[in-house]
Amino acid sequence: xxxxxxxxxxxxxxxxxxxxxxxxxxxxxxxxxxxxxxxxxxxxxxxxxxxxxxxxxxxxxxxxxxxxxxxxxxxxxxxxxxxxxxxxxxxxxxxxxxxxxxxxxxxxxxxxxxxxxxxxxxxxxxxxxxxxxxxxxxxxxxxxxxxxxxxxxxxxxxxxxxxxxxxxxxxxxxxxxxxxxxxxxxxxxxxxxxxxxxxxxxxxxxxxxxxxxxxxxxxxxxxxxxxxxxxxxxxxxxxxxxxxxxxxxxxxxxxxxxxxxxxxxxxxxxxxxxxxxxxxxxxxxxxxxxxxxxxxxxxxxxxxxxxxxxxxxxxxxxx
Amino acid sequence: xxxxxxxxxxxxxxxxxxxxxxxxxxxxxxxxxxxxxxxxxxxxxxxxxxxxxxxxxxxxxxxxxxxxxxxxxxxxxxxxxxxxxxxxxxxxxxxxxxxxxxxxxxxxxxxxxxxxxxxxxxxxxxxxxxxxxxxxxxxxxxxxxxxxxxxxxxxxxxxxxxxxxxxxxxxxxxxxxxxxxxxxxxxxxxxxxxxxxxxxxxxxxxxxxxxxxxxxxxxxxxxxxxxxxxxxxxxxxxxxxxxxxxxxxxxxxxxxxxxxxxxxxxxxxxxxxxxxxxxxxxxxxxxxxxxxxxxxxxxxxxxxxxxxxxxxxxxxxxx
Numbered sequence: 001x002x003x004x005x006x007x008x009x010x011x012x013x014x015x016x017x018x019x020x021x022x023x024x025x026x027x028x029x030x031x032x033x034x035x036x037x038x039x040x041x042x043x044x045x046x047x048x049x050x051x052x053x054x055x056x057x058x059x060x061x062x063x064x065x066x067x068x069x070x071x072x073x074x075x076x077x078x079x080x081x082x083x084x085x086x087x088x089x090x091x092x093x094x095x096x097x098x099x100x101x102x103x104x105x106x107x108x109x110x111x112x113x114x115x116x117x118x119x120x121x122x123x124x125x126x127x128x129x130x131x132x133x134x135x136x137x138x139x140x141x142x143x144x145x146x147x148x149x150x151x152x153x154x155x156x157x158x159x160x161x162x163x164x165x166x167x168x169x170x171x172x173x174x175x176x177x178x179x180x181x182x183x184x185x186x187x188x189x190x191x192x193x194x195x196x197x198x199x200x201x202x203x204x205x206x207x208x209x210x211x212x213x214x215x216x217x218x219x220x221x222x223x224x225x226x227x228x229x230x231x232x233x234x235x236x237x238x239x240x241x242x243x244x245x246x247x248x249x250x251x252x253x254x255x256x257x258x259x260x261x262x263x264x265x266x267x268x269x270x271x272x273x274x275x276x277x278x279x280x281x282x283x284x285x286x287x288x289x290x291x292x293x294x295x296x297x298x299x300x301x302x303x304x305x306x307x308x309x310x311x312x313x314x315x316x317x318x319x
Numbered sequence: 320x321x322x323x324x325x326x327x328x329x330x331x332x333x334x335x336x337x338x339x340x341x342x343x344x345x346x347x348x349x350x351x352x353x354x355x356x357x358x359x360x361x362x363x364x365x366x367x368x369x370x371x372x373x374x375x376x377x378x379x380x381x382x383x384x385x386x387x388x389x390x391x392x393x394x395x396x397x398x399x400x401x402x403x404x405x406x407x408x409x410x411x412x413x414x415x416x417x418x419x420x421x422x423x424x425x426x427x428x429x430x431x432x433x434x435x436x437x438x439x440x441x442x443x444x445x446x447x448x449x450x451x452x453x454x455x456x457x458x459x460x461x462x463x464x465x466x467x468x469x470x471x472x473x474x475x476x477x478x479x480x481x482x483x484x485x486x487x488x489x490x491x492x493x494x495x496x497x498x499x500x501x502x503x504x505x506x507x508x509x510x511x512x513x514x515x516x517x518x519x520x521x522x523x524x525x526x527x528x529x530x531x532x533x534x535x536x537x538x539x540x541x542x543x544x545x546x547x548x549x550x551x552x553x554x555x556x557x558x559x560x561x562x563x564x565x566x567x568x569x570x571x572x573x574x575x576x577x578x579x580x581x582x583x584x585x586x587x588x589x590x591x592x593x594x595x596x597x598x599x600x601x602x603x604x605x606x607x608x609x610x611x612x613x614x615x616x617x618x619x620x621x622x623x624x625x626x627x628x629x630x631x632x633x634x635x636x637x638x
Contacts, residue, residue: 010414011442013423014407018430018437021403033438035404035454039357044438046365046452048408050445084340085354088333089367089408089450095329104332111337118337119352119363123330126369131408131450133365135354 029225030145031078031210034138041138045075051128056171061099063189064130065106071212072134073114073193074263078210080143080202081136083116083195089131090123114195140202143267148207148226152268154292155205155277157194159240160215162187164259165247184242191263197288200280201267208267214260216307219292220300222268229297232257236291237302257307268294348544349464350397350529353457360457364394370447375490380418382508383449384425390531391453392433392512393582397529399462399521400455402435402514408450409442433514459521462586467526467545471587473611474524474596476513478559479534481506483578484566503561510582516607519599520586527586533579535626538611539619541587548616551576555610556621576626587613 015028025041026034032045049068051057059067069086076083088107092100100123111118116134148154166188169181176185194210201208207226209218215237223230239252247255269277274290281288300307334347344360345353351364368387370376378386388405395402407426411419419442430437435453467473485507488500495504513529520527526545528537534556542549558571566574588596593609600607619626 007411007414007442007444010411010416010419011409013416013419014409014426014437014442017423017427018405019434021434021436023403024436024438027436027438029439033404033406035438037357038359042361042454044404044406044452044454046406046408046439046450047441048410048443048445048448048450050410050443053443053445084342085352085363086337087352087363087365087452089365090330090333091367091369091448092326092329095326097329097332100329100332104336107333108336115338115340117340117343117346118333119343119346119354120348120365122366123326123333124367124369124372125326126367126372126448127446129410129445129448131365131367131452133363133406133450133452135361135363135454 026144031075032081034079034142037137041142042135043076043079043081043138044133044135045072046131046133047071047075048129048131061102062106065103066110066190068130068132069107069110070191070193070263072132073195074210074212076134076136077194077198078143078208078265079138080140080198080208081138082199083114083134083136085117085119085135086111087120087133088118091126091129092123093125093128139199143198143202143205143208145207145209145222146225148222148228148268148294150228150294150296152206152270152294153274153290154219154230154232154266154268154294155288155290156211156215156264156266157197157286157288158262158264159187159243160211160262160264161239161243161252161256161259163191163261164188164255165243167261169246181246184246188261191261193263194265194286196284197265197281197286200284204273204276204280205267205269208265211262211264211266212260214258215266216257216300218266222266223298223300229295229299229301230292231295231301232292234303236289345463350394351400353398353461356456360461361454362395362398362400362457363452363454364391365450365452366390366394367448367450380421381425384422385429385509387449387451388426388429389510389512389582391451392514393529393531395453395455396513396517397462397527397584398457399459399517399527400457401518402433402453402455404436404438404454405430406439406452407437410445410448411442412444412447458518462517462521462524462527464526464528464541465544467541467547467587467613469547469613469615471525471589471613472593472609473538473549473551473585473587473613474607474609475530475534475583475585476516476605476607477581477583478506478562479530479581479583480558480562480571480575480578482510482580483507483574484562486580488565500565503565507580510580512582513584513605515603516584516600516605519603523592523595523599524586524588527584530581530583530585531579533577534585535576535619537585541585542617542619548614548618548620549611550614550620551611553622555608
């Protein structure tokens with residue numbers, strides 16, 4: 001598997017390019033770019049999904065459509081914003097009507113649920129890949145990666161690791177249709193962007209990111225951008241019962257830490273904000289739990305041990 | 320060559336998807352989508368370029384970078400808008416540092432020239448393709464495809480056809496390095512989005528489009544969206560001397576009509592606006608000329624003959 005960092009590193013040649021503009025509040029390096037709108041800040045993000053890299057080649061078109069929008073909505077969620085408009089660039093090896101209809105249905109259902117309009121883009125021929133651009137507003141303070149402070153608590157929503165467990169189920173024909181694993185598969189196939197939670201946390205959380213590369217890797221992004229260390233507690237990073245059932249305790253915890261593709265929110269908040277965090281979670285009907293603390297230093301630690309290298313996230317479908 | 324329409328048709332399954340929103344002024348079907356901003360209208364467009372489909376595989380990375388941004392800037396130009404911010408999704412088969420540096424240089428130079436900030440996006444692994452999303456403001460009336468009215472004149476900027484002629488030069492190793500064809504090649508390799516002209520035409524032109532599919536095909540988009548016929552005059556559709564020199568008179572005119580990839584602006588304006596059009600052209604230092612008239616009916620006509628089928632534009636690098 002190719003490490004994400006190889007391409008992330010090369011991305012640095014593209015940072016700080018183009019003109020300097022006073023209306024760019026936050027450029028490259030967070031989940032979305034932030035611009036000074038005429039009234040409210042504007043948020044924009046763009047993600048590309050490549051078949052065989054970001055989703056398995058046999059994933060039904062409906063779920064490819066869902067995922068293409070979900071990963072972008074998740075970027076807006078991580079900024080605490082309200083998604084409004086999406087543009088689509090779809091590249092297809094052939095003009096397959098049935099595939100495009102199903103793809104559009106998957107995208108449409110999720111867009112309707114979050115009141116997002118699909119307002120353009122183009123369809124071209126080439127190897128299957130999808131680029132979705134999402135734009136929206138921040139109606140309150142913007143959640144950024146660089147705001148974590150010493151003493152803050154670290155929180156995560158949902159059940160990180162379930163998505164990667166679900167992918168393994170999906171890839172095993174003998175298990176794919178067994179009802180006991182449907183919940184795990186659902187976590188992979190139909191990630192739910194945490195829009196309501198993100199908006200509820202605006203003004204409460206000190207930093208936020210969505211969990212796409214893997215919990216430790218994404219916590220690491222917050223630590224690096226905020227100039228702090230983050231200490232996770234293993235006892236709090238307990239995988240779901242279904243993931244432990246599927247993988248066993250040890251592999252399940254490894255998957256929770258490094259799996260990725262969860263599209264949960266990981267965020268930090270001052271200790272005094274515990275009650276506000278829990279109210280935000282209740283209001284958005286999203287489970288959250290505290291998994292660690294922010295401290296002086298750098299890096300990500302688990303029960304006092306530095307987490308680096310292979311626990312830090314990777315691309316999953318690479319050859 | 321696969322006709323563009325095959326993929327355009329399939330794109331219809333993606334139109335009118337997602338939620339209805341009052342703040343969507345213009346969705347699928349124009350050069351860019353238009354949203355009600357808090358003060359000024361917002362413009363957004365997204366285009367994907369695939370190697371071997373939208374540019375030859377041996378085009379130097381610097382010009383691929385230029386093109387990826389240019390085709391998007393051209394969409395904003397066709398709306399009469401001011402481009403502000405670009406996001407990039409770059410998919411690469413391998414983490415090739417030298418290629419990405421040259422690509423970023425090409426993109427950067429054009430972005431600087433138009434005061435556009437490059438503010439994010441991602442780099443992933445896969446077959447080479449580039450999606451650029453551009454956003455900007457309309458500082459005056461928005462130019463649309465659907466505003467042409469009977470009696471309007473039809474205008475075009477620059478020298479349509481030169482880009483396709485330049486591609487043919489590029490693809491001929493025996494001619495590529497000859498200085499007499501450098502101007503033609505430049506038209507293909509370094510298209511210049513007509514941002515200044517588009518902004519100068521806001522409030523003057525009744526409809527506009529950028530010439531990407533080919534002059535007749537793009538004039539046809541204006542005719543269809545406006546519910547009118549457009550009559551072109553062959554004598555006014557005279558190819559450049561260099562294109563006639565390269566291809567001969569007959570092939571040169573065919574290329575002017577159907578070539579594509581010009582990224583010139585084609586627009587309509589009331590007869591009484593001739594002087595204003597010429598002032599806008601002078602102010603933006605862009606040559607324009609009148610090539611026809613808008614009338615009742617439908618379709619695109621050349622000296623009284625209906626233009627359909629093979630003259631109507633196609634994809635150029637398809638197998």
